[in-house]
Amino acid sequence: MFRRVLVANRGAIACRIIRTLRRLGISPVAVYSDADRHASHVAQADQAVRLGPALAAESYLRQSEILDAALLTGAEAIHPGYGFLSENASFVDACDRAGLAFLGPTAAQMRELGLKHTAREIALREGVPLLPGTGLLADEDEALAEAARCGYPVILKSTAGGGGIGMRVCCTPAELQEHFTAVARLGLANFGQAGVYLERYVEHARHIEVQVFGDGRGGVVALGERDCSAQRRNQKVIEETPAPGLSDAVRQQLLATAVRLAAAVSYRSAGTVEYLYDADREEFFFLEVNTRLQVEHGVTEEVTGVDLVEWMVRLGCGELPAIETLRPEPSGASIQVRVYAEDPAHAFRPSTGVLTDVRLPEGVRCDTWIERGVEVTPFYDPMLAKIIVRAPTRAEAVMRLQEALGQTSLSGLETNLDYLRTVVATPTFATGGFPTSFLSQVVYRPRAFEVVDGGMQTTVQDHPGRTGFWHVGVPPSGPMDSLGFRLANRLVGNGPSAAGLECTLVGPTVTFHAATTIALTGADMAATLDGVPVPRWTPVPVLAGATLRLGAAAGPGARAY
Known part of the structure; x- marks a missing residue:
């Protein structure tokens, strides 16, 4: 069994790998970027080596730095997790040259199966069912000809893509012409491979x-x-x-x-x-x-x-x-x-x-x-x-x-x-x-509103408020006009202690993501709902997407609820 293994990753997968290494009695080694210097995987490892700045290209994708970290700490193997260098054949080759075990497939297998067009060729040879499609396309003209042969709609794919990156559904020749270059560019930018192929698209799959x-x-x-x-x-x-x-x-x-x-x-x-x-x-x-x-x-x-x-x-x-x-x-x-x-x-x-x-x-x-x-x-x-x-x-x-x-x-x-x-x-x-x-x-409407403009001093309050917490730096709080606050809750059917907004001098602007009912009490801030004046001291129904605007306090009082 290995004595020490380096985990060339971060986040949840790094912590998950470390958990198994611990159970097997293997000493885990972590690597980290500046942004992750206090991360959980660093704290859970026996040793941790800095790779570089926060950007992945300057840290978790730096092959030489990871190999140096493994050799420096005496690691015998590297587990890549997923993402980053996990499917990088040249990194596997580098591990082999350094005498480090790469815990994953061989570089040749990555090249054969990791690139989608070569994987399709192997699948065809082994009798695995394939959608009508192509190998690597030489250019846009070949793509148009092959799409006509396969039948629209088709899906353009980057040969080295993953996670949905470098994929475009095309229902017409015009859409294929529009997306072909973009798919190639995305593949090159994200995976270092500009190759593109296409398949027939199955809509209900x-x-x-x-x-x-x-x-x-x-x-x-x-x-x-x-x-x-x-x-x-x-x-x-x-x-x-x-x-x-x-x-x-x-x-x-x-x-x-x-x-x-x-x-x-x-x-x-x-x-x-x-x-x-x-x-x-x-x-x-x-x-x-x-x-x-x-x-x-x-x-x-x-x-x-x-x-x-x-x-x-x-x-x-x-x-x-x-x-x-x-x-x-x-x-x-x-x-x-x-x-x-x-x-x-x-x-x-x-x-x-x-x-x-x-x-x-x-x-x-x-x-x-x-x-x-x-x-x-x-x-x-x-x-x-x-x-x-x-x-x-x-x-x-x-x-x-x-x-x-x-x-x-x-x-x-x-x-x-x-x-x-x-x-x-x-x-x-x-x-x-x-x-x-x-x-x-799936229709998703969060039961929330979004603060577009916070106003002069808008706070979240409840009744009777929080007291007795000076020792941790929290001053006594609660609505200034507790009666107006409680009445607003009563008007919309809430309990008297439900949280609400206290608006001081100039009110906020908020947009509602879901339908609800509101009530305004306290000072008159000339509120409008989608441009229509809002009455105070009465329940007001609000539709999803509506925007409530409160202006400056006019007349008696400086606070509205």
């Missing part, structure tokens, strides 16, 4: 993938399939196993073709074969191979009892038992949601800041790197945690997931938590077997 593990000598086992159809802009949000609604015959065919494809290259370590599944016809087609550990590997571990990171480590040091003796029998159902620092009310743009409170559910698996006081920066993927539930049946797993999300609370910045609660509460999610377009049909 599901995304099914098979987890495989190979011993590097031709032995391969499949550890079940995962349904990753809950996607937003081709980025997975919710994953589960087993895939709902698959017949036994289709499931066995999926597993068998995945094993055949991986065995064809004597695949080594963990990998995933992804398929597009047409539920109407019960047909599946090869998409790509991910030559690394997947973000969603945890659901497979939950139903099989396997620790995939442990298998990767044991294979790397030559201590993995014969692969055929390890074949597990999946049991139960598992679902994972990805919790992101992003704002669903504003096109899911990433959010940054300090997490002032973190409460994660008990009794379920949470792969995370966050804790109270952690700063979420703009430099990396905004994923905060993966909440993973397991139960004997899918219906019970859905209920456990709903309960777990209800117990989760993150404060200090915007997250997709409430959005996830909305998604898993829909009848479509409860039924399962939905297509990849499902999330685009």
Whole structure:
């Protein structure tokens, strides 16, 4: 067994790998950027080495610095996690030259299977079903000719893409001409490969993938399939196993073709074969191979009892038992949601800041790197945690997931938590077997309003307010006009102590994301709702998207509620 392993990653996956290394008695070594110098994976490791500034290109993607860190600390192997250098064949070659074990597939396998056009060629040779498509396209003219042959709509893809980057659906020749150069440019900018190919686009499709593990000598086992159809802009949000609604015959065919494809290259370590599944016809087609550990590997571990990171480590040091003796029998159902620092009310743009409170559910698996006081920066993927539930049946797993999300609370910045609660509460999610377009049909309206202009001095108050906290620097507080405050709550049916806004001298401007009822009391601030004057001292219905504007206080009093 290795004595020391370097984890060439950060965030949730670095912490998850360190957890297994600790259990195996292996000393973990972390690497970090300046932005991550106080991160959880650094604190959990025995040693930590600085790589450079915050930008990934200057830290986590610097191969020479990572190799130097491994040699400096006496690490014998490197686990890449996912993302960053996990599918970089030249990094694998560099590890081999440095005498370090790379815990993953070989460089040749990455080149053969990691590039989508060569993976398609191998799949074709091995009899794996393929959508009508092409190899690498020489130029736009060839793309137009091939699209006409395959039939519109088609989807343009970067050969080295991932996570939905470098993919465009084209319904007409004009759209293909518009997107061809952009897809090539995205592939080059994000993955260093400008190659583009196309496939026929199936509108009502599901995304099914098979987890495989190979011993590097031709032995391969499949550890079940995962349904990753809950996607937003081709980025997975919710994953589960087993895939709902698959017949036994289709499931066995999926597993068998995945094993055949991986065995064809004597695949080594963990990998995933992804398929597009047409539920109407019960047909599946090869998409790509991910030559690394997947973000969603945890659901497979939950139903099989396997620790995939442990298998990767044991294979790397030559201590993995014969692969055929390890074949597990999946049991139960598992679902994972990805919790992101992003704002669903504003096109899911990433959010940054300090997490002032973190409460994660008990009794379920949470792969995370966050804790109270952690700063979420703009430099990396905004994923905060993966909440993973397991139960004997899918219906019970859905209920456990709903309960777990209800117990989760993150404060200090915007997250997709409430959005996830909305998604898993829909009848479509409860039924399962939905297509990849499902999330685009979910209507999400956060029960919140957005402060457009804060006014002169607008504060959140409650009654009777907070007293007795001078020792921690909090002065006595509460509404100045407690009667007006309590009456406003009564008018809209709230309890007298419900929180509300106290507006001083000049009021704020707010936009409501959901329909609600408001009441204005206290000083007259000439309030308007979408330009229409708002009466005071009476309940007022508000539609989603409406904007309330309060001006300067006029007449008696200086505060409105």
